[in-house]
Amino acid sequence: MNSAVILKQVPDTEALIKVKPDGTGIVKEGVKFVINPYDEFGVEEALKKKEAAGSGEVTIVSIGPDRSVESIRTALAMGADKGVLLKIGEDEYSDALATAKALAEELKGKDYKIIFCGKQAIDDDMAQIGPMVAELMGLPCVTVVTKVDVSGDKAVCSREIEGGKEIVEVALPAVISCQKGLNEPRYASLPGIMKAKKKPLDIKDTKLDAPKATIDKWENPPQRAAGRIIEGDDAAAKAAALVKALRQEAKVI
Amino acid sequence: MANLLVDIRDQQFNLYEMLDLEGLTKYPKFGDYSKDMFDMVLSEAEKMAVNVIFPSNAEGDKEGCSYANGKVTVPKSFEDVYKKFIEGGWITISDDAEVGGQGFPEVINAATKELFGAANFAFIMYPGLAHGAAKLVEIYGTDEQKRTYMDKMYSGQWGGTMCLTEPGAGSDVGALKTSAKPTGDGKYKITGTKIFISAGDHELTENIIHPVLARIEGAPAGTKGISIFLVPKYRVNSDGSVGDFNDVNTGNVEHKMGIKGNATCTLNFGDKDDCIGELLGDEGTGMRVMFNMMNEARLGVGLQGLAHSTAAYLHAVDYAKTRLQGSDLANFRNPEAPRVSIINHPDIRRMLLWMKSQVEGLRALMYFVAYAIDMSHSVEDQVEKDRWHGYVELLTPICKAWGSDMGFRVTEYAIQVYGGYGFTSEYPVEQFMRDCKIASIYEGTNGIQAMDLVARKLGQNKGMNFINFITLMTETVSKNQPDGALKDAVAEFEKAKNAMADIGGFFAQCGASGKFLVPIGNAYQFLELMSTVTLGFFLLWQGAIAEKKLVAIKKEKGVKDDDWVAVAALYKDSKDAAYYQGKVAAAKFYGAYILPHVEAMAASIKKEDMSIMEIAESAFASS
């Protein structure tokens, strides 16, 4: 079973993010970049499905600057078969639609039975790429998926909804966006890393369409004010002071 | 999870800015490798260490190992961790492809071992000992022994140990009594008791292969009569599968201060006179064969000291930034002044900077020695080969003894930084200290290492290894020309280095004039002296590189040194600038506070004081 995984390289969740003083973006110096964690679920699921089917290829497709190659190689080391990087400049930005168009262009005309992607990228949290790619390719799309069972030309997926789960049957080919809980991504093994070097990785210079939505400015969320400890001689006095503060200062009761 | 185990930026600095790791790929041995592969390996090793192995550390300590009805149980969580570790192929990271290894440089191996050791040393000993034992089979085994044992050990399917110690044979291995009786078919019956055997019994693997030092009946006393045997826990069937029990009986597991997750076992071989072993290598060469494993293990124990100390240091820094206590020194008269984090207090900074300089000095030393192994395997020219190999020989006892002794002291400082909380088992630092202590004892106590340094290593290769190392120090420091902030440190280093060279000559004279007790009685003092100079060298080398880069960053960003607001902002905003400033500070501190001790140490040695021998045994204590 052939499948593709759309993968984005993002700053490590542990990285301390600093906004540039002029608000045009984030400081990238010293920041470690990793595979978007939700995309990692996609890689793992694609590998599992290939292993279960006993044949097929997993292709990784990414848009990003040169450094994204590291993340594609990591996915190849996990076991994916080939990679494509649609290369753009380090600070070249476009919006989700332009990005999805370039991806759909790359993905179309191949026989991918499932195109996996993360439910969202943890850097800009847009959650748009999967559905947009599906729409542009005329494919069905199931989002926020925690389980995928493939049988023949359809797949039964569980997806998270408020207070429960929804079971969806979808005709393949389809786009599936992955949520935590779907699987536990494997680590790249040393033999995997050795093999990854020899796997094909195609780097294509890419020009994205001009964005329809632009980012004006980046800024930090306002600093949280320090907490306050209510003073008082005993519990009753403290409770009275608390009620007073909630009513008169915070005006919430 | 955040990585409080190893400073990855410092790892990168060692590999790419101090050592020329990429340069290794010019040699045929490493021609197939590249920087992106090294980085990927280190990044995966970090994930494995932080996310998979470290969570088992405290748990393994609490659970420990137990023994009942002849069976040893290791911490439950180790099973899954072991499986993942094996699946990753980490055992054979730097072994040759012909034996199923990945062929990475030793220095990459050292960097990953530091990560794994910091994450859980008690755990990592299981695959580590299997590797060391398999290496013996690789070097000395017959093809049949390799197929029977080595392959399965390298793949992690079977475990391994090293069996030297007996109740009457600790430091003096030559006194061992375990015996081997030929059975006539080329094999031997082994009888005897080995104690303190790490990873001696467990069920992480379906079989365990013990390399056992023993004396063939009738062989001479002392080390010359010792041979080494491969003794499996379960015999191996002709098709390679696990067969009958081989009469290797576990008598006990030790209850210990640290590395509690590793089973330290008493093993009784041949209780029913039915324990069969095969000779490995030639008769009477047991010590020589085992020394291969011991050299690897000694560097490994040095890395253990580094591993616990780096984890302790990073935890201490993290704690010191968050624990609020006391007010800023500037406000000491004002009881209402806001509480500050303890990292603001000078005494905490003193401890942290001391720890930083020790940890980073040790890291540079360990990685340098691993790199020297790689270079000795890579260069063609025999003189060059010998030079690199000479560094490894000379510095191995320093890695082992200083890594473990300083590593331990760093873990102890970490507890001090935490205050009372550090003393409790709610926080991880006391475990780091307990786990670290064994490192100065096993693999030849540090006292034995000091004697190895003074009596063997200094004079080895007609003293050329020592001289080459002094030359390397001199050339490297003058090539990197530290100046500015490091000027004084360089001056202190020169004095310390000369004092060290002087004692080298002094010991040679003592030897020539029959005053053997002077070098032997001062062996540890000399190890201390030489280690102090060695770490000073590495810190200065690193500090010089860092200083140049820091100056360049300041220039690029237009930050002037006297504009302290801009300088402070630079260290806050630029990770690289802050990192390099830290390197310079560690070198400067070491030059000011540690290196000046060296001349005093040398003066003490030259006094030829013999108090230690003069004092009567009956005078040590009155009861």
Ligand SMILES: Cc1cc2nc3c(=O)[nH]c(=O)nc-3n(C[C@H](O)[C@H](O)[C@H](O)COP(=O)(O)OP(=O)(O)OC[C@H]3O[C@@H](n4cnc5c(N)ncnc54)[C@H](O)[C@@H]3O)c2cc1C
């Ligand atoms: C947790 C643990 C794990 C171990 N794992 C293994 C293992 O896997 N395999 C194995 O074979 N062994 C192992 N050992 C044994 C270890 O290597 C020995 O404990 C060590 O070699 C010291 O021997 P000993 O304990 O008999 O001490 P002793 O030899 O009795 O030494 C006691 C003290 O005397 C000093 N001393 C002894 N002889 C001399 C001398 N000639 N000159 C100067 N000083 C001297 C020592 O430095 C030490 O300070 C382990 C021990 C422990 C505690």
